[in-house]
Amino acid sequence: MTLSVPPGQAVDLRVQPVDEVLDRVERSLQVRLLPDTLVRKRRSVGAGTDRDTWVRIERRPLDKIPEQGWNGTESAARLAGIARPEWHGCVVWRDPVGPAMWRADETELLPGVPVGAAVLSAAPELPDEWWPALNTSLDTLAAQHTNRVATPDTVTITQALVTDTIRSVFTDDVDTTVERWVPAHADLNWANMTAPTFSLFDWEDWGNAPQGLDSAYLWASSLAVPTLADRVLHERRADFGSRDGKWMTLFVCAKILGPYARPGDPRLGPARRMAEQVMEELRTG
Structure with missing residues (x-):
């Protein structure tokens, strides 16, 4: 075989x-x-x-x-x-x-079809009840307990990985210590969720991760559609407003802007602007 x-x-x-x-x-x-x-x-x-x-x-x-x-x-x-x-x-x-x-x-079988590709280029048509279903599942997941550790992109997430990834792109000498680790899907993107009925699938890499990892991944998956990225920021604002959520925002921005950045990627500009904003918030907060 x-x-x-x-x-x-x-x-x-x-x-x-x-x-x-x-x-x-x-x-x-x-x-x-x-x-x-x-x-x-x-x-x-x-x-x-x-x-x-x-x-x-x-x-x-x-x-x-x-x-x-x-x-x-x-x-x-x-x-x-x-x-x-x-x-x-x-x-x-x-x-x-x-x-x-x-x-x-x-x-x-899935109750619907995948919303789209991992990175969307157009806004999907989602019913009003879809977003509350997403929030309920993510919040319920974060409230549970596991000894598993998330492996986003098949790499075990650790404090060292978070720090090294962020500092490889953003050189500010700030304390990147994560305070809250919670269960996360760890591969949250538009290819792993269904519509019109919400369902989250492909759980191969789930486990404990810094608060906000899932929200940051979904935001990064939405960046080519500004209105969709803004909707993710609004729906998951509790994550993005937390200090750990800000680190996860920088973490995904570093992945987009880092050594494997693709010229012409429509996410480059939004990721760079968000990273500058978050770094300023961390310096002054």
């Missing part, structure tokens, strides 16, 4: 054959994947099944699997009061050739 990948070449499930992987998942979960529903991304593949469920398959390198394990979707099943797909089961195996693990999680 391996991929035919030349040595040294990165695995990209959008282009590489995955038939053997899909066959193994079908046998292990005793389910048939529906070919016309197949969605292929760089490191994951998803498909509907003949029992009206969804299966998401991911390949993750061993060095990207933290000590806490690799069961975010499974462990999120115990979270109450959050709009998300119910988890049914999984299969996990070690890649027999490469230094990686495979995991397939089966969940109930």
Whole structure:
């Protein structure tokens, strides 16, 4: 159950054959994947099944699997009061050739369609009840308890990571110590939420993170649409008004403006202006 990948070449499930992987998942979960529903991304593949469920398959390198394990979707099943797909089961195996693990999680179908891409270029049409549902789920999540640590972008978030990321772009010598760590989804963007019925999915990386991480990620995902970014700031104003929320705003701004910044990215200007504003607030606050 391996991929035919030349040595040294990165695995990209959008282009590489995955038939053997899909066959193994079908046998292990005793389910048939529906070919016309197949969605292929760089490191994951998803498909509907003949029992009206969804299966998401991911390949993750061993060095990207933290000590806490690799069961975010499974462990999120115990979270109450959050709009998300119910988890049914999984299969996990070690890649027999490469230094990686495979995991397939089966969940109930989404109640709607993904709002859009990870970074939107146009404002989505959302019903009035969508925003209260988002706020309820995020606030309920932050009030719960876990020993997991969030792994945004598959990297475990730590105080050192926060400090190093911010100071790699913003050189002001200010105390970046995070005071409040709360459970977060850690990959909150418009591709991981549904509409018109709100639901939050893809829980692989959830865990404790600085207050405001989710809100900051959603704001960054909205920056190419100024009215949408402003709506996120308004809806999640309690996060953005906190000191930790300001650090998370700088954290995501540093990711946009840092060494991997893309020329022509419409988020560059808004991120730079927001970063200057937040730095001034931190200096004077």
